[in-house]
Each structure stands twice: as structure tokens, then as C-alpha cells.
Amino acid sequence: MSGRIAKLPPRYYEMPSRYKDCFYLANSSFFDSVNWYLHKAYEVIFPDLVDKLIRVSGLDEKEASARILNLIEILDQCDNVSDVRFPVKTEDGYFDLIRCFKVRHGSYTGFSPNLMGLRISPDITRDDIKGLGVLSTHRLSAMGIKNLGLFGAIKIESKEYHLEVLKDIIQQYASRCLKEGTVCVHQNSSLSIYNGYFSDGSKDLTIEPDMNCDGTMAGFICNRSGDDGPTDLAASQGAFFGIHHFLNNELIASNLAFPKGISGKTFVIQGFGKMGSNLAVYLQSAGAKCVGVKEENCHVYNKNGLDVNEIISFKKENGDLTGFELAKPVNDSQIYKEDCDILILAAKQKSVLCHFAKYIKAKLIVEAAYHPITPSAYMTLRGHSKIILPDLLICAGSAIAANEEHLREQRETSLSMIHLDDKERFNANRQVLPNDLFRAIEESRMEQYPSTYAVANVVSNKAQELLNTCERYNLGFDFKTAAFTMSIRNIFDRIFSSRQF
Numbered sequence: 001m002s003g004r005i006a007k008l009p010p011r012y013y014e015m016p017s018r019y020k021d022c023f024y025l026a027n028s029s030f031f032d033s034v035n036w037y038l039h040k041a042y043e044v045i046f047p048d049l050v051d052k053l054i055r056v057s058g059l060d061e062k063e064a065s066a067r068i069l070n071l072i073e074i075l076d077q078c079d080n081v082s083d084v085r086f087p088v089k090t091e092d093g094y095f096d097l098i099r100c101f102k103v104r105h106g107s108y109t110g111f112s113p114n115l116m117g118l119r120i121s122p123d124i125t126r127d128d129i130k131g132l133g134v135l136s137t138h139r140l141s142a143m144g145i146k147n148l149g150l151f152g153a154i155k156i157e158s159k160e161y162h163l164e165v166l167k168d169i170i171q172q173y174a175s176r177c178l179k180e181g182t183v184c185v186h187q188n189s190s191l192s193i194y195n196g197y198f199s200d201g202s203k204d205l206t207i208e209p210d211m212n213c214d215g216t217m218a219g220f221i222c223n224r225s226g227d228d229g230p231t232d233l234a235a236s237q238g239a240f241f242g243i244h245h246f247l248n249n250e251l252i253a254s255n256l257a258f259p260k261g262i263s264g265k266t267f268v269i270q271g272f273g274k275m276g277s278n279l280a281v282y283l284q285s286a287g288a289k290c291v292g293v294k295e296e297n298c299h300v301y302n303k304n305g306l307d308v309n310e311i312i313s314f315k316k317e318n319g320d321l322t323g324f325e326l327a328k329p330v331n332d333s334q335i336y337k338e339d340c341d342i343l344i345l346a347a348k349q350k351s352v353l354c355h356f357a358k359y360i361k362a363k364l365i366v367e368a369a370y371h372p373i374t375p376s377a378y379m380t381l382r383g384h385s386k387i388i389l390p391d392l393l394i395c396a397g398s399a400i401a402a403n404e405e406h407l408r409e410q411r412e413t414s415l416s417m418i419h420l421d422d423k424e425r426f427n428a429n430r431q432v433l434p435n436d437l438f439r440a441i442e443e444s445r446m447e448q449y450p451s452t453y454a455v456a457n458v459v460s461n462k463a464q465e466l467l468n469t470c471e472r473y474n475l476g477f478d479f480k481t482a483a484f485t486m487s488i489r490n491i492f493d494r495i496f497s498s499r500q501f
Contacts, residue, residue, distance in 0.1 A: 010065040013046035013072075015039040023375045030131035030349055035076070036375045038138065041484030042072060044473050049492055056496050067501050068492075071108075075491070078105045078130050084176050088169050091162055098156060098169055101126060102177045105133035105149035106141075109491050110498050115140065115403060116150035116205055120212040122157040128349070129153050135370055135391070141487035142392045143462055145403050146494070150205075152177060158212055167220040178205065206406045208398050211348070214274070233447055236278035238397020238455045239368045242389055243283070243342070244440050245463040246364075255477065256363045256387060258341065262440075263287025268301070268340045268362065270294040271347030272315060275368055279346065280308040282444040288342075292335050295320055296347075298327045299335040336360050345372035352377045358384060367391035367480075382478065392483035393462055400458050401451035408450070433457065462486070 019035045022028035046068065053064040082102040087095040101124065104113070117136055129151055137149030154173050158166055209215070244262060246252045253260045265288045269276050272293050280290055290308050292301040298321050300306060314324050321327050333356035336343065343362035345351050346369050352360070354376035365381060365388045367373065373381070373388065381388060433441075437456050441448060469475070469482040495501060 010061040011047045011050050012065075013039075013043050013069070015043060023379075026353060026355075026374070026376075028374070029127045030125075030371065031127050031134065033350070033375055034131040034134050034371055037378075037480055038134065038484050038488075041481050041488055044475070044481060045485045045488050049488075052492070052496060053501060057501060071492070071495065071501065074108050075106065078103050078133050079107045080104050081126060081130060081133075082177055083126055084173075086172055086176060088165060088172065090165055096156075098154065098172070100152070100154045100173045100177055101129040102152040103129045103133035103150070105130075105151075106137035106491075107148055108495070108500070109137070109141070109146075109148055110494050110500065111137075111141070111146045111148040111491075113148055113150055114206055114406065115145070115147040115208055115399060116152055117208045117210045117399075118213045119151070119153045119210040120156060120158050120217070121153065122155060123348075124153040124155050131349075132370065137491075138484055138487040139392045139396055140399055141490045142483050143396045143400060143458055144490065145399060146490075147403070151210075152207075158217075166217070170217055170220040206402050208402045211273075233278060233449075234401030234451055234455050235275050235395065235398040236282060236368075237446060237452055238400065238459050239275070239279050239344075239346075239366065239394045240282040240286075240444060240446070241397070241437070241440075241456050241459040242394045242463055243364075243366060244286075244437070245460050246387075246389060248436060249467065251467075252387065252477070255385075256341075258363070261287075265289070265341040266291045266305075266339070267342040267344055268292035268294070268335060268338060269344040269346055270335070270351060270372075271345070271369060272311065272321070273346070276344065276346035277308070277312050277315075279344065279368060281312070282446055284308045285446075286440060286444040291340050292338055293321065294330075294335045294347075296330065298322055298324075298330050300324055300327045301335055301338050302326055303339060333359070336362075342366060344368050348372065350374050352381075354380055357381050360384075360386065363387065364389070366394055368394050370395060378480065387477045388480060390466075390480040390483045392487065393459065393466060393479070396459065396462075397455045400455045401449075404451050404454040434460070 016039065019032055019039050022032040022036055049068045050061065050064045053059060053068060054061065057064065059067065085097055085099050088098050089095050117132065132151040133149045136151050140147045154169065156169060161169065247258065247262055248260050250260065258265065262283060263286060267283060267288055267290055269280050269290065272295055284290055289305045291303055291305055293299065293306065293311055300321060311324065315321055336356060337359045338361065340362050342364045343360060344366045348369055349371040351372040353374055357377035357380040360381065363386060365386055367388065367390055370391050378388065433453060433456055437460060446452065465486060466479050466482045469485055470477060470479065473485065475482055
């Protein structure tokens with residue numbers, strides 16, 4: 001047991017200095033930044049965890065506090081990280097050395113290893129994949145999905161490879177990092193691997209496509225064609241449902257000085273990939289007005305409004321927005337300072353930094369990518385009374401849809417076997433939605449699948465739970481801390497019920 005445990009008084013938790021210090025570092029690691037948010041939530045919920053352990057164990061206050069601290073240390077680090085390299089022959093006859101990763105986090109939670117995110121990016125690092133593993137555990141837990149954090153990545157720029165070479169790379173990744181097994185692609189474009197146990201101890205593994213990964217690439221693993229389906233769209237649908245819930249909340253709308261609802265709001269969106277472009281279409285169809293789009297190499301802003309479908313068509317034809325009317329060379333922070341009601345961050349981690357956060361004019365900021373706001377920028381925005389919708393909720397749609405499809409295909413109908421909270425699962429099966437959500441789906445012209453209703457139910461329920469958690473712990477509108485608090489509570493409830501203390 002560490003000295004830190006022995007020195008702390010009962011019912012008090014102090015963030016480890018490693019994570020505390022990253023608040024002041026502009027170049028702090030992704031893993032440390034994620035843990036700053038997580039351990040901020042531990043500070044909030046620690047007294048409750050101690051109280052609950054005392055009730056279920058009969059331990060005294062001092063020993064219960066020490067046990068909780070010990071469990072936090074066990075849960076803190078990733079269980080393992082695979083870092084694999086292999087050569088792939090390219091069209092010119094030379095070989096590229098491909099690097100890929102796989103991380104596992106949260107084994108001690110007792111959750112199942114059935115769902116894994118997969119990212120394809122030339123910028124991914126070993127530290128990034130560790131941070132994504134931590135985020136995966138807590139994103140799933142916060143949504144009531146009892147899967148531990150698995151995440152994989154291939155460190156390439158997929159656009160640089162011919163289709164056949166890309167197929168070879170992805171197939172080799174599957175064989176080297178996922179081990180052998182029979183692979184099939186669900187109709188929803190998530191990937192499942194059956195018949196064979198993997199290093200994760202799982203019998204089957206469903207892949208949740210992430211950045212630059214889609215149904216086509218999932219299909220490469222088993223020599224089948226894959227198309228975009230419910231899981232690809234569920235990411236943007238989940239984000240839309242989250243925005244819808246908060247903008248229709250009287251307290252939030254009043255605080256933002258907005259009329260309730262999506263209609264009439266202006267938004268700027270950073271990142272116009274699948275997540276961002278689909279979300280923009282839904283918002284525009286629901287009556288919001290897009291006034292700005294930021295891509296990696298340029299941005300477009302027009303206070304009078306932009307046609308989202310026109311931008312999508314231009315990008316599809318030209319590859320990016322260079323040459324689009326009103327497009328300007330990229331300035332990393334300029335578009336964030338333009339007038340709008342909502343700023344949507346749908347690109348990548350650490351997009352918003354402290355040095356320009358104070359200039360952001362949007363009142364509502366939506367984390368439609370993993371960890372787009374650094375800790376110091378987050379506190380700056382909170383200090384300027386901005387409301388931030390957290391990635392743990394906004395980015396959960398594809399995981400909910402993949403999990404729902406996995407359970408449906410496995411025919412797991414027993415309540416003792418389901419992975420979603422019982423009430424939410426029951427509602428999702430019956431496709432019971434409030435009238436306002438049905439209207440929102442119709443108004444946004446959203447593609448409707450069985451998973452759409454599951455996503456709508458879970459996101460709406462968890463959005464309300466975020467509001468309740470903020471009220472319970474007197475967090476104001478600190479939804480990021482509330483989301484991690486929800487996840488921690490779910491994890492420790494599982495640990496306490498299984499007597500793993």
C-alpha cells in the first residue's frame with residue numbers, strides 16, 4: 001500500500017500530482033489529460049464511495065477509505081498495451097513498416113471484453129491509445145454498457161494506400177492483434193469475431209468503427225463488402241439526441257438565454273467527416289443554421305448561413321473544401337471566435353487550447369469527438385459560463401448501437417445477461433419514445449433503424465441522469481465531471497456487489 005494512501009485522512013481524495021500537473025502543460029499527454037478529468041470526478045464522489053463500502057462491508061471509516069484508494073490505484077492504469085510492427089509490400093515493390101496498437105483497460109471492473117473501438121490515423125501514438133482505452137471504459141460505463149475499455153489503432157494515412165494494400169494492412173492487423181478466429185460483419189457495419197478465444201479472454205469481439213474506419217474497412221477483415229449502416233450513423237444520431245435533450249431543458253435554455261429547442265440556433269462545426277457532416281445534416285433539417293465549417297486545411301464562415309448539403313457535395317467531389325466559395329486558408333483558432341450559438345467539436349483530441357478558449361463566443365459547446373478540450377481550456381470556458389456537453393455522452397451513440405446489435409444477434413433476452421440497464425433495454429426493445437423525440441427524428445429526416453430507438457432512449461435517459469448528478473453533487477453545469485462520476489459509481493457498484501474489495 002502506497003504512502004499516499006497512509007497519509008490521506010478518511011473521506012478525502014487528492015488527485016495524483018502527475019495528473020494535477022498536466023493542467024498547466026500545453027503539451028501534456030492525452031492519457032494524463034483524460035485522467036485529470038477522471039480524478040476530478042474521484043474527488044467529488046470519494047466520500048460517497050467510502051460511505052457505501054462501510055455499509056456493505058462493515059469496515060471502519062479509515063480502513064474503508066484506504067480500500068477505496070487502493071481500488072482507484074488498481075483501476076488507474078491500462079492492463080496491457082500491444083504495440084506491433086509488420087512490413088507490408090506496396091505497389092512500387094518496396095515495403096512500409098506498419099505500426100499498430102491495441103489496449104485493454106478496466107479488467108478489474110468485472111465488465112465483459114466484447115466491444116472494441118478501432119481508429120486508423122497516422123498521428124496515433126502509444127500514449128493516445130492508452131487515453132482512448134481509459135475513455136472507452138468510462139464512456140461505456142457512464143452509458144450503462146458493462147464492457148471494459150478495449151481500443152485498437154493502425155498508424156497509417158489510409159488515403160495513401162491503394163485499396164488492395166489497405167486491405168492487406170487491415171487483415172494483418174486483425175491476425176496479429178486480434179488473433180485467429182472466424183470473422184463476420186454485422187449488417188450494421190460493426191465487426192464481430194467468433195469461434196476462438198483472444199488475448200482479452202473474450203469469445204467474441206464486436207468492433208466499433210472510430211476515426212477513419214468504416215464498414216468497408218471492417219469488411220476487409222473477412223473478405224466481404226461492408227457499407228455504412230446504423231452503427232456509422234448512430235454516432236451522429238447520438239450526438240443529435242444529446243443536443244436535443246439539453247436544448248429542450250428549461251433550466252439549460254434559460255441559462256443560455258436561448259428559446260427552447262434546436263430550431264433557429266446557429267452552429268459552427270469543426271470536423272466534417274462522417275460524424276460531423278451527418279450531425280450537421282440532422283441539425284439543419286431540424287431548423288438550425290450552419291454558419292461555419294472548419295476542416296484541417298481551411299475553414300468557411302458565413303453569418304447568413306451555409307447549405308450543409310452543398311458543402312458535403314463539394315467535399316465529396318473535391319476531397320476537401322479548398323476552393324469552396326468563402327473558404328479561407330486554415331487559421332487554427334479564428335473560426336472558434338466567430339459569432340454562433342453552438343460550437344461542435346467533431347475532429348480530434350485537444351482541439352481547443354487555453355490560449356484562445358477565452359475568445360470563443362458560442363454559449364454551448366458540444367464534444368462530438370474524444371477529449372477535444374484540454375483541462376486548462378475547459379476551466380477557462382467554465383469560467384466564462386459556457387456549457388459543455390461531454391464526449392462520454394455525445395460520442396456514445398455508435399457504442400450503444402453496436403452493443404444493441406450484438407445483443408440482438410446473440411439473442412440474449414434474459415435480463416440477467418443484458419449489458420444495458422434493464423429499464424433502458426426494455427424501452428429500447430419496445431421502441432418507446434417520448435413524443436418530442438419522435439418529432440425530432442421526423443423533423444431531422446433521420447434514417448431510422450431499430451438501433452436509432454435504443455440510442456435515443458439511452459442518450460436521453462443518461463442526459464437526464466447528468467442533470468440529476470450535477471444537482472446531487474452541486475456541480476452547477478459541470479457535465480464532464482458528472483459524466484465521469486456516473487461511470488465511477490457504476491464501476492464501484494459492480495465491484496461492491498461482487499465483493500472484490
